[in-house]
Amino acid sequence: MTAPGAAEHEPGTPRLSVTVPDRAAYDAVLAELVDAQVASATARQDPTLWGPEAEEEAAKRLSWVQLPSASRPLVAEVEELRAQLQLQGVDRVVLCGMGGSSLAPEVVCAADGVGLVVVDSSDPDFVRDALEQRLQHTVVVVSSKSGGTVETDSQRRAFEKAFRDAGVDPAGRIVVVTDPGSPLDEEATAAGYRVFRADPDVGGRYSALTAFGLVPSGLAGADTGRLLDEAAAARPLLESDSPDNPALGLAAALATAHRAGADKLVLADAGSPFPGLGDWVEQLVAESTGKDGTGVLPVVVENTQVPDFAPSRPDEVLVTWGPDEVATDAASGFAAHLEAPLGAQLLLWEHATAALGRLLGINPFDQPDVESAKAAAREMLDGGGSTPTPVFVDGDVTVYASDGWLPAGTDTAAGAVEALLGHVDRERGYLAVQAYLHRLRDAALAVVRPALAERTGRPVTFGWGPRFLHSTGQYHKGGPATGVFLQVTGQPVADLAVPDRPFTFHEFLTAQAVGDGRVLAEHGRPVLRLHAESAAGLEAVRTLLGGV
Template sequence: MNHVPGSSVAVAASGAAADAVEAHLGSLVEQKFASRLFAQDHTLWGSAAEEESAKRLSWVGLARSSRPLVGEIAAIRDDMSSRGLDHVVLCGMGGSSLAPEVICATAGVPLTVLDSSQPDMVRAAVADRLDRTVVVVSSKSGSTVETDSQRRVYEKAFTDAGIDPAERIVVVTDPGSPLDEEARSAGYRVVNADPQVGGRYSALTAFGLVPSGLAGADVEALLDEAEAVTDVLAADDDANPALRLGAALGGTSPLRNKIVILAAGSPIVGFADWAEQLIAESTGKDGTGLLPVVVGSDQDPEVRWPADDVLLVRLVDDEDESPAADGEASVSVAGALGAQLLLWEAATAVAGRLLGINPFDQPDVESAKQAARDLLSGGAGGGEAPAFTDGSVEVRALGGDGGWLGEAKTVDDALRALLDQLRHHGYVAVMAYLDRIADAALADVRVPLALATERPVTFGWGPRFLHSTGQYHKGGAPEGVYLQITTTPREDLPVPGRDFTLGDFIAAQAGGDAKVLAEHGRPVLRLHLTDHDEGLAQIMEAVSALRGGGAGR
């Protein structure tokens, strides 16, 4: 590993990744990219990106500028403890929820992350220890519909239980946002975040620190870890780990755009999920970008069958580094959590420069949101009629070249028809608009799909992934095929003060996402469970019945 004296991060590259570092490191140093980045030079990504980057670079100094939050968080936690409140729920999406999830899991402290509009999941969260619950409502814009809906449901639950919501809800938002003004007028405690930081770079802002600190994580130590590497990451020299990692990610030639991320000894829990949204949403646009593929073990197909469009990233512990195989295109990364949060943010900015894109916008996330709003306002969240129904599963096919479903009459046939659309250098994306806690076993379909296709397979829970890989699906290279799974909730849940239910909303989100994918020419297979348990078993059985054929390889 390439350790920098005084640094708690290390990066080692091999094969094509090492070639990329050698090809780009010298020019990055010569251009003083690192020092200019940490001086918040908004011209680094070209003129088209300047307006956005000019208001998105304060994250480089958060290790120091976020220090006042430590005392503020401690005061809120002391107040919670004095009232016997020990259950922290975070309502947030994307960058507002994924960083606290990793921070708390790594620290071994409990945090309930509610980043879904699925009615059954929301109801289960609200029913859990309400009398001991503090809810952190996190939304940068203050207008995120998922988070607003979750807040309204909790407000009603507290009120119905005779509890003043203002005593239990802590709001994290940008100053002056609609949520900021509404929460203050309602008497809620509000913590403002740095408005000059985008959501996915916000791990060390109030969005990452407030819920984590209230749950019991040592956020001061996290900032210490980040501060220990700030000067190292800002240095214009060949040893800079952010320059090396960024060059390996974004500088391979030809581009290895599937970034397979494997936890291989790292003590950080769930880091790949946070890195996934940072990388995919930052780079997946203009027909290019990097698609993170989170795998579970070194026995997963994407690791055992390395392809020429795959870069393997191992998250390792210094004392337990997995050596790269001869000629393997891979990167190994080690370091403390706070240090790695800043490292990967800086490396993503480097990769964006090499890819020639703006790493701070997310144009296709907004297009899917608008499509969902259109469907919701039109009362047509369910979308088009099914092509056919097989047992407890309604089957719909969109996008692609049209007519690709062919003569399929069963779920098995429909799956094979979708996978037949997979081409060389393609990937499969599974998008499940289900309860990611109760239905966690569904994620197991990822491996058999990868075995059947010999291609990378991603798995995302909706609507969570819409703030992550959802951007890449539409804005990245047009290589994917998409399997969407939706369900009829066991019991719907009204959104207080709104004219829609959570069931309406998540159906509109799924329908809007599929619609935009289809408009981009992506083939989408929509499988809707009319009976949750029977339909889910039917899909898992159909996936298990697939046999390897190397589709698209």
């Protein structure tokens, strides 16, 4: 069925169609949202919508609703800075940021076809590649809401040194986006850097239309004014207490499915001009809902012809976006399709996620389990915690495993993988593949996702480390205990020092993988790590996982 009145919407406004097996159940949940005036109360920034326990956090996280108008002055400011840089021959834009600070600009720039180099990794080869290309023509945007993100701080230090070594003053080439008064704000201001201070009452994953999304996108040449126009045009509909509101309709569909046992959200692009939108939605939904033992797990798939979409599973909701609705055959009976410009899509998903949080009974604005992995990595870097001991070595692959699940006597990487897959619950479970590698050079590894989904008959996610730690990492630890975890790590071509820090990039990346694996194991999740000692080892891993 189609959301009531969708066909009557003006061109350019969001349109939603949903398919549900029980129309009465869906209508009841939608009426629950409409009757409680959730849309208009969200627009008024009412922090009581998510209950007393969430009220303090929600009171300082709702300014995203007014960004289509509040962010308007940024457009001209960024355009002016871009013009100044271009007069100096600076036309390459690098963004150092994690999670919400990088995923939205990546989508915006890809949609507009403008170049943006996103450095969201601790992999030394990845960082070095970004450092060594056209540095004389490069401006670096350093984005961190807290001002203390270790990955971003490390990347900034590396670029500062590279600029100085090349005889370039970093103050003219580094632009900072952060919250007012953060450690980064204070340090960057003292150093004479251009600082854009974002609205502190917007959480990182809701920050697409703040300075975090607009500054790097605008410097790269994206039409951020149009993006805000698209979001502004959608506001009246998204703030209306009406069954025609597509954000409420989407939230109602996901919540109805969740109550029926379908708690996996399969995301597929159906011909849209927004590459990467699924990754942005993934971090928004996973980090917002995956807590208190519940949540919705996003599963980003390559297209509508691969496992998890075709065929789908009984616990999956299929959601597509694009100009044309595609035929879906959801095993659960739940599916939805969105058609909207990018600015409207971003705002729609934010409203839908906030409403979904209310229906799930959780606070959609906190991330209580993200810090645990960061703390574990810091402990490793500080010399605390034990260095993991390999279970065995199989050729160029060193195998590590958390306690309690790997059968005694297992002595091959293939056998360890088979044992891990055997722990995937056939009714409710999922497999998360986590690759702490160079996500451009080693992109071919991602082909294992559909192969493993076909092999297991269960949902499989694929994430590049460490960036997923700032998004789906919350769901992995705070959501239902239904996941098993396969980490893939490797040896860099060469390590890279983090200036003025007692660790290297590779040491940091390893600490992040080991630390997160330790926290997952403490939560009772089975963890297998395959460490490729060479390029041949990585190819062996790809082959044994089915990525031929």
